Amino acid sequence: MTTCSTTPHEDIAASLKEVMAAVCTPVSVVTAMDGDRPHGTTVSAFASLSMAPPMVLVSLDRTSELLGIIQRGRRFGVNILGSAQSAAATTFARKGTDKFADTPWTLVGGVPRLTGTPGWVVCDASSFVEGGDHIVVLGEVREAVAHDGSPLTYFRRDFGTHMLLGQEHR
Template identity: 35%
Template sequence: MTATENVAPGMPVATFTDAMSRLVSGLAVVTTRQANGRPCGLLVSSICSYSVDPPSVLVVVDHASRCRDPLAHCAEFGVHVLGHTEERTARTFASRGVDKFADVGWEWDGAVPRLCAAPIYLRCTTTAVFDHGDHTVLIGEVTRTALTEAEPLVCYRRLFHWRLRGSQVRSTL
């Protein structure tokens, strides 16, 4: 069965959101320091490499997120790409919990909360912030990286327990 629907202002977008849910994407936790000094973070699937020179990432945050304002006004933020063993962390940061950092190993990296177990960590300086529709787009220049080997935790059809397995991944290079 094929679903077809026009996507225009004021019209239902169920087909569009269903189509986008079928795009496999990595999962990352984005963190920053709030004005009160406490850490905040949220799970995102809308993240990508933006530029190689300078090395930059693009992150998209829903306006309804409690972390939206701190991220929109921060000088720095952290991107933590999650590995396949971090489903619990993903669920914690996807929740509306009050203290998402309570049961997660983390430390301060300057003004950026850094999740200790994330296999990929990118510390970013905010270089651009703008709103589009119901989301805010952040562009951050990467100033520090930490990498360890891990299979990724990815999202597909609104499920983030789906994993790519090493034996099923093929390189075409």
Template identity: 50%
Template sequence: MTLNDEMVAPVHQQQLVSQEAFRGAMGAIPTPVSIVTTALGAPHGTTVSAFASLSLDPPMVLVSLQDNSDLLEMIRQTKRFGLNVLAYNQGDIAATFAQRGIDRFAQVDWQMDHGSPRLAGVASWTACRVADFVTAGDHVIVTGLVESAFDVDIAGLVYQHRRFGHFTPTEPAP
């Protein structure tokens, strides 16, 4: 055992910030809003804000899903997922896909693309093959190898302080 090992208490014994304080601090960070999708007989998807680009070589993304998520179990089975990054005007779709107990796909236009549902009108789309599952707290990080991608020049939907909004550039694109 090193000196550092002796000085660091196990996580369950450490003094951690309250969930309320943590939620408030994280809510102050504007995050892009997406719908993660897969298909197992029928289309399935849920709203997430915890995702990121991970690697350029090879092209990879990561998404974070609650460890008891039905969608996570389906992705474990299909080994595929789509990442639909919503456009600024798709807050209603984000809200719909955040609800439980409804047919989330009934009121949206979508099509299958590389084995996963792709929603119409999104700012960007990536089709992914699962590379790994990493358990982290009460979530599982799913890493995906990107097999297809596209984007359109439209502002993306962001979420900050429990409100939807959008990015406004301060200078023209190069």
């Protein structure tokens, strides 16, 4: 058995990818506006941070165009995707500027809100924390809306959803 202290950096990174593939994560699309142009990207690193004040965190690749837009404008949205929205997750995971072409959305609180999401949060970025090849954006929540619906999750490099034990999927 190889231990972390004797495993080269590349092997540790590969092992960590395998470990993290076994962690079920929520799938969200983080959005922001650059002038009159909407931008967005799929993230699985999104979490609640604090209730006093209400805060969330998202992790964005430091080379992400969206990160630069959020750093300049400070306002961003988090669209928590539903179980039927894996196509949107795939679309927003790609590079490019045409991600909104076939995705229904509205401008809410100054940021793009994707239609049909079971959760929606509008935030103002309060801090940017460096973490390796990513930047963790800490956001103060300005608006939060929840709707019924099952979440889209990511597990073992595939999309799925959560089902409560003993209950049928809604």
